[in-house]
Amino acid sequence: MIRSKMDIIFIRTDPAGNIKAYKEKSTDKIDDGVIATIMALDRAIGCGNDASESVYDDRGLIVFLIFVIHAKQT
Numbered sequence: 861m862i863r864s865k866m867d868i869i870f871i872r873t874d875p876a877g878n879i880k881a882y883k884e885k886s887t888d889k890i891d892d893g894v895i896a897t898i899m900a901l902d903r904a905i906g907c908g909n910d911a912s913e914s915v916y917d918d919r920g921l922i923v924f925l926i927f928v929i930h931a932k933q934t
Contacts, residue, residue: 865891 869881869890881890881898 862891862893862897865894866897869894 868883868888870884871879871881873879881895883890
């Protein structure tokens, strides 16, 4: 499904140098999932092979558990 939505997206650079996604038909909306995918890929490519130390190497992973108790009312 996301592939079909990606196929109709075009990328343009505006005069300020910003890269923007657009559709040929102005009435169509760009799917949020498409933009999220583009942003995630940009972030992944921008970070590259960063070999710096992770915060998790020193302190480990912190997990918060939240328990919700639903009381049945009679």
